[in-house]
Amino acid sequence: MAQVLEFKLPDLGEGLTEAEIVRWLVNVGDVVAIDQPVVEVETAKAMVEVPCPYGGVVTARFGEEGTELPVGAPLLTVAVGSGTAPEPDGDGGGSGNVLVGYGTSEAPARRRRVRATAAGGPAGQPAPAVPAPAPAPVAAPAATAAPGTGPVPVISPLVRRLARDNDLDLRQLAGSGPDGLILRADVEGALRARTAPAPAAQEPSARVSAGSPVRDGVRIPLKGVRGAVADKLSRSRREIPDATCWVDADATELMRARAAMNAAGASRISLIALLARICAAALARHPELNSYVDTEAREVVRLDEVHLGFAAQTERGLVVPVVRDAHARDAESLTAEFARLTEAARTGTLTPAELTGGTFTLNNYGVFGVDGSTPIINHPEAAMLGVGRIVPKPWVHEGELAVRQVVQLSLTFDHRVCDGGTAGGFLRYVADCVEQPAVLLRTL
Structure with missing residues (x-):
């Protein structure tokens, strides 16, 4: 049986x-x-x-x-x-x-x-x-139903608890879900409406702006990945006293080095993999930036391993996959791991373990066609390197004006973990490696 x-x-x-x-x-x-x-x-x-x-x-x-x-x-x-x-x-x-x-x-x-x-x-x-x-689906009760009577079309115990904790009668709500199902957004909307001040009386003419009547906007719930990102960015802004420094760098030699690598090897090396290798070398020289602040203990915790996060834009919002042990990987391994995590981000199959535990973030916003940015640090990390687009620009090279491939690099850092001298030293080393890739040979 x-x-x-x-x-x-x-x-x-x-x-x-x-x-x-x-x-x-x-x-x-x-x-x-x-x-x-x-x-x-x-x-x-x-x-x-x-x-x-x-x-x-x-x-x-x-x-x-x-x-x-x-x-x-x-x-x-x-x-x-x-x-x-x-x-x-x-x-x-x-x-x-x-x-x-x-x-x-x-x-x-x-x-x-x-x-x-x-x-x-x-x-x-x-x-x-x-x-x-x-x-059988339960029909949504009318908004005028008497409290305490009739079935309530709600399944989630989380929704029931939210309503119970706030003394909200679910029978007074018309659900927006399938077959009138009451969702969490319905309860939260009712609670906001209950606490919102009553609008002041207006004359009909006061509701006209630029010849068009005022209309309610589209409400998009901040939940799931987008809600988590919103909470994390808000916390970063509240807790981290960040500062940003930036520098323009001639990336011509880095682009030539990459082309030579790809011509000589069977597998192609991505630009972000080379930038990640540069980041790992810079963090070895400036470990203050591979850390986080323990606010309760009032201590800066420096980390030995470099778990490199990188910002990835998807249809479901911004996510930051993490390349584990980036400091121990070569360019080919980094290229393969970036490709794997990027594809998983696009398909929405990243695991929680692949989205947490980062110690430093690389933000390549140049893919959006912009030169610079002052990003928000990925809490609780201490810093983020930003990379703008690489474009031909006039540049003084070896004492003469020439057209070179120029990129703007920026470093946003937590001013609690280091001062401007350390941040500037980190960014200058990164720029030196971009301009003269042979500098990296010291760390290989």
Whole structure:
């Protein structure tokens, strides 16, 4: 006889406490194999597919697409056992993998059997291994419904808790989700409206600006990756007293060196890989910039390894993948790793581990066609090197005016970890390596 096991949203690691359902990969009634991905969720770090540790028939799903669920909330139930799908070796409980590399290493401790209803057996007996029909959609109640009556179209326990903590009656809301489902954004909007001051009375003519009536703008929730980036940038601005210095450099010789490398080798070397190699060499000479500030202990913590982050713009917002141990990699290894992480960023398959733990960031904003920038430091790091576009410009070379490939380099740094002399020394060394790549031979 089959038993019905409940699979909950697993711990996704890195301190993540919730995730939004982006897309269901299975339907009620589908047969799933052990460790088959069943749902795609978006966390504050990345988009990930969640595999189910059980094999069998999906009997129920919890949460519509667009719903946010806290870690530990039920995702789906699966009927496992005779007549469903092959069971794993051992006690038949599942693979125990849940989401490899995301903070879980064993199967959920709690399992529950589906209680028989009026159409099933007596209470307390296991229900037959028959797929349960999908629950009928709940219509959104009218805004005038009396408090305390009628069903509430809300699935996420996070939404219920948010409303309960703020004494908000969910029955007074009309949900914006599918079939009137009340989402977290609906509750937050109601709370903002409740605390917002009442607008002053206006004459009709006061609502006309430049000949057009005032209209409400489009509201875009700051959640998922965009919300996490917004929080991190805001924290950086609040906590880090940053400063920026910059210098123009003649990159002609660096471009020639790269062309020679690519002509001589089977694999091509990317420009960002060469810049990363230069960064690692500069950080070895100026370790103050490969650090972070422990505000509680009032200490600057210098780090030995260079885990180099790089800014990548994607359709889902700005992400900063991290190249581990950049100081120990050669140009070919750096090129391959940058390419792999960039592709993962574009497809939304970066893992939380690949988005955290950076010690220094390289920001190549030249790809956007701009020369300079004063970026916000990637908290809690201490510095960021910015690289503008490389363009032909008039330049005095060996005492004569010539057209050279010129780039603007900038360093934004935490003034708590070093003074302008150290920052200037770092940036000058980087510029020297760009202008004379042979300088790097000292560190190879």
